[in-house]
Every structure is written in structure tokens, then in C-alpha cells.
Amino acid sequence: MMLIDRETIDIYIEETIQSLSEVEKTLLILENMGGNIELSLARRVYHAMHIIRNGANILSLSKIKELSQKIENVLGLICTERLTPNPEVINILLQGIDRMQQLIDLIHSNEDIDIDEHSVLLTGLTSAVLPEEIKHSVTEIRDIPIPDGKYVFHIPEFNLIQEIEQGKNIYILIYDLIKDVQEKNNTPLNFVRFIQQHGEVIDSVFDFKSIGTLEEQTFGSEMPYFVLLASTLKYEQLVESLGVKSHQIKQIKNAIADLTHPKTEPDHQNLTSAIPVHHRKTGQKDRLELLNALSCELNFAMDCFSNYSNNTLSITKARMQSVQKRFQEFLNHENSILVSNVLWKIGRNIRDFAYQSNIQAKLELQCGQIMMDRRVLSRLIEPLTAIVMKMIRLVQSETPVQICLNMTKNAGSIEMVISFFDPQIVTKKAYLDYPDEEKKINALCATIKQSFEAQTGLSVTIRFPLHLRIIPGYCISIDQQFYIIPRFNVKDCLINLNPSMWRCENDTTITLHDNERCIPVIGISNSDFLQLKNKTTLIVCEVGKHCFGLAADSPKIVEVDAICQPLSKQLSSNPSIFANCLLDKGQIAFVPDMGFLANKLF
Amino acid sequence: MSKKVISPGQDIVASMVPEFKKRLQEIIVEDGVTELDIDLTGVEMVDSVGLGAFIATHNTLSQKNGKLTVINASEDIYSLFKTMRLDQHFEIQQG
Numbered sequence: 001m002m003l004i005d006r007e008t009i010d011i012y013i014e015e016t017i018q019s020l021s022e023v024e025k026t027l028l029i030l031e032n033m034g035g036n037i038e039l040s041l042a043r044r045v046y047h048a049m050h051i052i053r054n055g056a057n058i059l060s061l062s063k064i065k066e067l068s069q070k071i072e073n074v075l076g077l078i079c080t081e082r083l084t085p086n087p088e089v090i091n092i093l094l095q096g097i098d099r100m101q102q103l104i105d106l107i108h109s110n111e112d113i114d115i116d117e118h119s120v121l122l123t124g125l126t127s128a129v130l131p132e133e134i135k136h137s138v139t140e141i142r143d144i145p146i147p148d149g150k151y152v153f154h155i156p157e158f159n160l161i162q163e164i165e166q167g168k169n170i171y172i173l174i175y176d177l178i179k180d181v182q183e184k185n186n187t188p189l190n191f192v193r194f195i196q197q198h199g200e201v202i203d204s205v206f207d208f209k210s211i212g213t214l215e216e217q218t219f220g221s222e223m224p225y226f227v228l229l230a231s232t233l234k235y236e237q238l239v240e241s242l243g244v245k246s247h248q249i250k251q252i253k254n255a256i257a258d259l260t261h262p263k264t265e266p267d268h269q270n271l272t273s274a275i276p277v278h279h280r281k282t283g284q285k286d287r288l289e290l291l292n293a294l295s296c297e298l299n300f301a302m303d304c305f306s307n308y309s310n311n312t313l314s315i316t317k318a319r320m321q322s323v324q325k326r327f328q329e330f331l332n333h334e335n336s337i338l339v340s341n342v343l344w345k346i347g348r349n350i351r352d353f354a355y356q357s358n359i360q361a362k363l364e365l366q367c368g369q370i371m372m373d374r375r376v377l378s379r380l381i382e383p384l385t386a387i388v389m390k391m392i393r394l395v396q397s398e399t400p401v402q403i404c405l406n407m408t409k410n411a412g413s414i415e416m417v418i419s420f421f422d423p424q425i426v427t428k429k430a431y432l433d434y435p436d437e438e439k440k441i442n443a444l445c446a447t448i449k450q451s452f453e454a455q456t457g458l459s460v461t462i463r464f465p466l467h468l469r470i471i472p473g474y475c476i477s478i479d480q481q482f483y484i485i486p487r488f489n490v491k492d493c494l495i496n497l498n499p500s501m502w503r504c505e506n507d508t509t510i511t512l513h514d515n516e517r518c519i520p521v522i523g524i525s526n527s528d529f530l531q532l533k534n535k536t537t538l539i540v541c542e543v544g545k546h547c548f549g550l551a552a553d554s555p556k557i558v559e560v561d562a563i564c565q566p567l568s569k570q571l572s573s574n575p576s577i578f579a580n581c582l583l584d585k586g587q588i589a590f591v592p593d594m595g596f597l598a599n600k601l602f
Numbered sequence: 603m604s605k606k607v608i609s610p611g612q613d614i615v616a617s618m619v620p621e622f623k624k625r626l627q628e629i630i631v632e633d634g635v636t637e638l639d640i641d642l643t644g645v646e647m648v649d650s651v652g653l654g655a656f657i658a659t660h661n662t663l664s665q666k667n668g669k670l671t672v673i674n675a676s677e678d679i680y681s682l683f684k685t686m687r688l689d690q691h692f693e694i695q696q697g
Contacts, residue, residue, distance in 0.1 A: 060681035108677070111696070177650035182616065188650055189682045196685075204687050211654055213662040214627045223654050225686070 009107065012055045016064075016104050019048045024097050025344050028351065030078070031090040039079065046075040052100075058196050064103050067115050070122035071096045073162060077126065091355055092121045094348070126158065144255050146172060146205075146226050153203045153228045161259050163200065163230035170202075170230055170252040171238060177223035180244070198241055199231025228252075288334055292472050293488040295331050298324055300486070300578065304595050335374055335470075339367040339407060342377040346405070349385040350392070360400035361392045364421065367407045370414060375470060375561040376444050379584075383437035387460055388418060394430050394458070401425065409466075416462040423457030430458050439586040444468075445563045469564040471591055475583065476539055477553040478524050479531070482589035484562040484581060485539060485550065489594050492540035495555040499533040509601075512538055512549055519549040522597050524576070543598035550597075562591060576600075605637035607673075611644045614652030626659050636668030643674045643697060648682065660692050671695065 023045045030037050030045075049072045056065035074093060077083035085093075096118045103110045142160055144153040153172075163170065173195065175181070181191045195201060207224035231238055235251050242249070302324050305317060347363045354361035388403055395401050402421035407414060420426065429452045441448045446464045453459075473484040494514055502521075503511050510521045510532055519540060521532060535551035564579040571577050571590075578593035606629055610622055629635045638659065648656075660670045674697035675683065683694045 060685045062684055177653065182650040187647065188653055188686070189647075189678055192682065192685050201685065204685070206657060206686070206688070208657055208661060208691070211657045211661065213665065214623055214630065214655075214658045215662070216658075223650055223657075 009059060012059060013104055013107060016052050016055065017101070019052055020097055020101055020104070023048050024094060024348065027085070027090050027093055027097070028344065028348055030085040031087060031351075034086070035084050037078070037081075037085060039081070042075065042079045042085075046072065046079045049075055054200075057200060058193070061103075061107065063110060063113065063115055064100060064107075067096060067100055067103065067118060067122075069159070069162075070119055070126070071100070073126045073158065074122055076162065076165070083125070087355065089125060092118075092125055094352075096122055142256065142259070144170075144172070144228060144252055147174070147250055150207060150209070151205050151226060153205065153226075155202055155228065157259060159202065160256055163202070164256070164259055166230075166232075168199065168230040168232050169234070170228070170256060171199075171235075172250045172252060173227040173229055173242070173244070174248045174250070175225045175227070175244075177225050178221065195227060195229065195242070198233060198238060199229045202228040202230055204228065288331075289472065289487075291331060292335070292470070293486070295327055296471050296473075296486050297488040298327065300593070300595060303578075304593075332373075336371040337374040337377065339370045339372050339377060340365055342374065343367065343380065343384070343405070345381050346385050346388065349381070350388055350403075353385075353389055353392070359392070359398070362400070362402050363388055364402060364404045366404060370407050370409050372414065372464070373468060373470065376464070376468065376563065379440065379444060383434075383440040384418070386437050387432065387434055390432050390434060391418065391420070391458065391460070394426050394432070397425075399425060412466055414464045414466060416464075417459055418462075419459035420457050423455065426458055432458070432460065439582070440584045442586070443563065443582040443584050445565055445581075469579065471562045471564060471579065471581075473560060473562055473591070474539070475558040475560045475562075475589060476550070477556075478550060480553065482583060482587055483524065483550075484560060484589050484591045485541060486591070486594060487559070489541045489543055490539060490557075491542045491547070493555060493557055494538040494540060494549075495536060497536045497538060502533050514538075519547065520601050521549045521551055522601055524550055524592055524597065541594065541597075543594045546598045546602050548598065548601050562589065564591065604633070604635050605639070606633070606635040607639040607641050609641040609643060613645055613647040613649075614642075614655060615647060615649045616651040619651045619655050623655055623658070626655070626662075630659070630662055630666070630668070636663065636666050637671075638663060638668065639671045639673050641673050642676065642679060645679065646676060648679055653686070653688075656688070656692075669693075673697070 026041055026045045030041060033041075049068055053065055053068035053072055056062075056068055071093060074083065074089070078085050078089075083089060099113070099115060099118050102113055103115075106113065140157045141154045142157045144155060146152065160170065177188065177191075180186075181188060192201070204225065204227040207226070210222055210224050233241060235249065239246050239249055302320060305320070343365055347365060350361060350363045384405070388405075391403055392401050404419055404421050406417045406419070408417075409415075431452075432450055434448075438448050441462055444464065445468055446462050448460065448462045450458065450460045471484060472487040474487060474490050475482055475484055477483075494512075497512065497514075501513050503513060505511055510523070512519045512521055519538065521538065523532070532551050535553070537552040537555045538549040539552050539557070540547065540549050560583075562579075562581040564581050567577065567580060571580060575596050576592055577590050578596075579591040581589050581591065583589050608625065608629060610618070612618060614622065626638075629638065640656070640659070656670070656672065662668075663670050670692040672683065672692065672694045675694055676697060680694060680696040683689055688694065
């Protein structure tokens with residue numbers, strides 16, 4: 001039986017990605033606080049990591065669990081003020097977070113991702129700052145014998161201390177998988193998941209000797225299995241919750257007696273209340289993407305519909321327009337995010353760049369409460385990081401560099417100015433060369449210019465229009481021209497077509513025969529029959545109930561959120577073009593009017 | 603030292619284990635195989651008796667200085683073996 005389904009793992013991935021992003025951001029804040037940290041912030045990241053580790057434990061994601069445990073250990077020390085989050089400490093933590101993100105990205109195939117280096121660095125950090133009397137606990141192994149003495153658990157003392165510090169009791173659970181699982185019609189997987197719901201499985205072991213070999217007659221009669229469990233439950237509660245007999249649970253006290261008196265005990269009541277209630281957002285991103293695509297299709301249809309002047313339709317039109325308006329307002333709100341919640345990543349990039357280059361440089365964001373579309377913001381991180389790095393490189397001296405990114409919102413635009421905190425740090429007139437970054441910024445419908453004034457020094461100004469028309473689509477190439485096909489209209493992509501599949505029905509109609517299907521094909525440019533026969537890719541589109549194909553140059557289709565630019569006069573007179581946009585490398589892409597294309601054929 | 607791959611192709615549960623055990627014995631004891639790969643393609647569930655079969659096979663092979671490898675384990679089975687720390691005794695590869 002599939003107990004942990006794909007949806008549960010997807011929820012874990014989604015929540016962990018969000019959580020790691022928050023942890024990363026908060027670590028940078030903690031770093032800037034130096035020796036005078038806000039403990040509630042430290043506790044929040046500690047608890048976030050604790051939740052990630054617990055999830056990994058339940059889902060048996062061993063590498064994520066191991067790495068999050070090590071990060072949690074270090075965070076625990078910061079929480080109890082035994083470790084100052086200086087840049088070296090934060091750097092090691094951030095590297096660990098980066099590796100965690102890779103593990104999450106490749107959650108089903110992360111066996112090749114190595115975490116040894118991070119584990120060593122984090123363990124080193126933990127042991128380096130511990131008081132002499134418990135420093136050895138990181139590498140010291142504690143033997144915990146199983147009651148009958150046949151087996152011994154070998155556990156790093158520090159792991160035990162961490163569990164004890166979290167107020168957990170340590171137990172050995174004694175099971176026989178034949179009597180306790182098989183004869184109760186339970187499966188081993190359900191059984192271990194059930195135990196994990198009651199605490200942290202620190203280790204477990206089978207009595208291999210009792211199980212014997214294939215030749216032995218005793219085979220299958222007993223399967224002793226021992227679990228070392230850390231649980232917040234008291235002995236009686238655990239016996240009752242697990243539904244076992246009292247002799248099956250032994251609480252470990254003597255073997256760990258010397259570990260049970262930590263120097264400082266973290267305030268776990270506060271830790272628990274420091275985090276907000278977790279809201280599950282299953283597929284929220286997917287839902288928003290779907291709504292964006294739906295809205296785009298509705299807008300296209302409404303644009304077309306609005307051209308009719310029939311008075312009898314005016315009320316219907318007005319009602320639909322009001323729905324469209326509310327729908328758009330809702331989506332604008334959903335797509336908006338505080339700028340600082342995304343652009344902090346540039347600060348992280350600059351921090352890493354400075355750390356690797358052994359220079360002192362910092363970016364200060366002054367974005368206030370300005371909100372922007374998250375799709376635009378995510379595409380700004382790369383070019384803005386590159387521009388800020390180029391500005392830092394202009395500074396010749398070893399003076400610490402502080403760059404300020406200031407944002408203001410005006411009536412019709414949002415303006416972003418990047419400048420040196422100290423305008424005199426670059427004394428002679430400097431010029432920044434950023435052709436690639438400029439193309440990426442222009443693709444966002446924004447303009448960029450730089451200026452140098454004696455008083456204010458070098459500054460780069462980027463201006464965004466307040467309202468953007470964003471079309472979620474797929475970028476394809478047809479006869480060497482890029483087109484954005486709205487995502488909602490793309491139903492399929494047929495590849496490896498051969499010339500025999502194309503049929504010329506009459507002078508104007510070309511069809512493609514794919515198995516039982518006959519798909520009418522529209523020439524979006526000047527494609528004629530001979531040209532189409534060389535095409536090996538067909539994008540199958542659907543407009544309303546109509547289905548047709550667009551023959552593309554290659555099977556490469558790229559998902560984009562196209563930010564539309566105003567149409568030039570020449571283009572606006574072309575009824576097949578609805579809008580145009582710039583791609584990241586500066587090429588122009590057209591958004592075809594899918595309704596017009598469908599009409600052309602039907 | 604000879605190597606062999608065995609593919610049960612069905613869930614490793616109490617009802618099939620006696621026959622499966624017999625096959626394993628033939629391969630290890632009679633044919634002298636010391637490096638055995640158990641291919642779990644098509645296996646969706648392993649019950650407690652099935653787990654015992656893996657451990658007993660490992661024990662038998664260990665006596666002959668042999669080695670057991672479990673290959674193509676499904677996500678659930680891989681996760682079960684890891685949680686039960688069986689990967690510390692023999693190699694388990696996910697499918």
C-alpha cells in the first residue's frame with residue numbers, strides 16, 4: 001500500500017522550499033545583527049529547520065534529514081547564544097541551505113548529491129564553540145545496550161544531547177515483526193510510519209542472529225526488531241499510544257544520565273509559539289498559473305467581443321467586462337508580492353560574491369512596502385545582481401563598498417535607483433557596460449539609464465510602467481521569427497513529423513494526418529505547402545472549440561511570461577498580431593491573435 | 603565466485619516466501635552463487651516474512667563471504683529498508 005503518496009511529498013517540497021527561502025533570508029538578517037541578535041528570529045529559523053527535519057524523518061529522506069539535523073544543531077547553539085552568527089558561521093549555514101535546496105529539487109534522485117563536506121563543516125562549527133566539557137560530544141559515540149545485551153546502539157552523544165534538550169525521553173522499543181506486525185495483518189511500512197508519528201527514530205536494528213539463515217528451521221518464526229526512539233511522550237503515554245505491552249518499552253536513563261544536564265536549556269515553549277500556524281498551499285502556484293492563463297484567454301476574447309457595436313449586447317458586454325475587471329484585480333493582487341520579499345536574494349548574491357572575492361561589499365534595499373508582479377521580480381534578480389557586481393568592481397580601493405537600491409512609486413511608474421552609499425567612492429566619471437542586462441530589463445518593458453553627477457556619483461535608474469500586460473505562453477520559432485502562443489491555447493506538441501503526413505486539401509488548406517487525427521494547419525507567416533513539408537514539429541492549438549496546428553521550426557518550446565510592449569503602427573495594422581514583446585536576448589517575439597487565426601481557417 | 607540476478611516479479615509476502623526461499627537456497631547452496639542481486643522490478647510490497655527472507659539470504663551469503671544487493675527497489679520499499687537500517691547490512695538501489 002502506498003502510504004506516503006505523491007501529494008504528501010509535493011506538499012513537503014513546496015513547504016520546504018518556502019521555508020528554506022525564509023531561513024536563508026533570516027540568516028542574512030541575523031548576520032547583520034552581529035553579536036546583538038534578536039533571539040526570536042534565531043528561534044524562528046531553528047524551528048523552521050526542525051519542521052523540515054521532522055518531515056524528512058517521516059518521509060525517510062535520509063540525506064535531507066542528516067543535513068537538516070546538522071544545521072539545526074548549529075542553529076540551536078545560536079538560539080542559546082553559545083554561537084555568534086558571524087559571516088563565517090552564516091556562510092557555512094548558507095552553503096548547507098543551498099545544498100538542501102539541491103536535495104529538495106532532486107528529491108527522487110539525490111543519491112549522487114554529496115553532503116559530506118557540508119556535514120564536516122557544520123559539525124566542526126558545532127564542536128568548535130561548545131564548552132570544553134561537552135565538545136567531545138560531537139564526535140563521541142555513546143553505547144546504548146539493548147536489554148538482553150545482544151546488541152548495542154552506537155549513537156553520537158551530541159545527537160542524544162540535542163534530543164534531551166528538546167525535552168524528549170529516550171526509549172528502546174522491543175518488537176517481534178512476526179507477532180506484532182505480520183500476525184496483526186499490518187505491513188512493515190505502516191508499522192514504522194506509526195512509530196515515527198510518536199517520536200524520532202534515532203536508530204533501529206534487527207536481531208539478525210535470531211532470524212537465522214535460509215537453511216534454518218526457525219526461519220520465519222520470529223523477527224526481533226529494536227528501535228531507539230526519542231519522544232516527548234511520557235512512558236505510560238507511549239505504552240498506551242503505541243498499543244504495546246509495558247515490557248516492550250524500556251526508558252533509557254542510566255546509560256545517558258551524564259548527558260541529561262545541559263548547561264543551557266532552550267526555551268522550547270517559546271520556540272513552539274514563535275512560528276505561525278502552517279497553512280497548506282497544495283498546488284497554489286499551479287492554481288495561480290491556471291488562473292493567469294484563463295484570464296489571458298478571457299481578455300483576448302473580450303477584446304474581440306468589445307469590437308462589436310450591437311446595442312442589444314451592450315448589457316451583456318458590460319456585465320462580462322465587470323467580471324473581467326474584478327478577475328484581473330484579483331489576479332493582480334495574487335501575482336503581487338512585496339519587492340523586498342524577492343529582491344533580498346540580490347543581497348545574498350552580493351554577499352556571496354564579496355565573500356568569495358575577499359572584499360567587503362553590501363547591498364542595502366530600500367523598497368518600503370512597494371509591491372510588484374512576482375513574475376517580473378524573479379526575472380530582475382539576475383540582471384540586477386550583475387549590475388551591482390559591476391558597480392562594485394569599479395571601486396579600486398579596498399574600502400568597504402555599500403550600494404543602495406532605492407525604489408519609489410509614482411503615478412505612472414515604479415523607479416529603482418542603484419547608487420553608491422558614498423557617492424565619492426568612485427571619483428572619476430565611470431561608465432558601466434551592461435548590454436546583456438539591459439536586454440533583460442527591456443524585456444520586462446522597463447528602461448534603464450545611467451548617469452554620473454559630481455555630487456551624487458554614479459547611479460543607475462530603472463523605470464517600470466505601473467501596469468503590465470503579461471501573457472503566460474510558450475515561445476516558439478516559425479520561419480526564424482519568434483512567437484508567443486498563449487499557454488491556454490497550446491494543447492500538444494507533435495514532433496518528428498515526416499513529409500508524408502502533410503496533405504494539401506485544396507489551394508488554401510493544408511492538413512496534417514497523425515494516426516486518426518486530421519489537423520488543419522495554419523501558415524502564420526508565408527509558409528506554403530513545400531515549406532511545411534520540411535517542418536518536423538506541429539504545435540496543436542485550441543481556440544474555443546476549434547483545433548488547428550502551427551508548424552514550428554523546432555520542437556524547442558520555452559515557457560515564458562511575455563511582458564507585452566505597445567504595438568508599433570505597422571504592427572497594429574496587421575490583424576494577425578495581437579501584441580509583441582522582447583525576449584531576454586533582445587529578439588522581438590509576436591503574440592498572434594489566436595482568434596483571428598482560428599477565423600481564418602473556419 | 604559467481605554472480606546471479608533473481609527477479610521474483612511479485613510482492614514478497616508470506617504466501618510466496620516458502621517457494622522463494624527454496625529458489626534462493628538452490629541458487630546459493632546448490633549452485634554456489636556468492637554474489638546475489640535481487641531485482642525488485644514489479645514488487646510493490648514486502649511484508650514482515652518477506653523482510654525475514656532478505657535478512658536470512660544476507661545471513662546465508664555472509665557465511666560464504668558473499669554479498670547481497672537489492673536492486674530496482676520501489677520508492678516505498680527503498681524507504682522501508684533505509685528506515686529499518688537494512689542498508690547498513692546490504693546494498694539497496696532504488697529503481
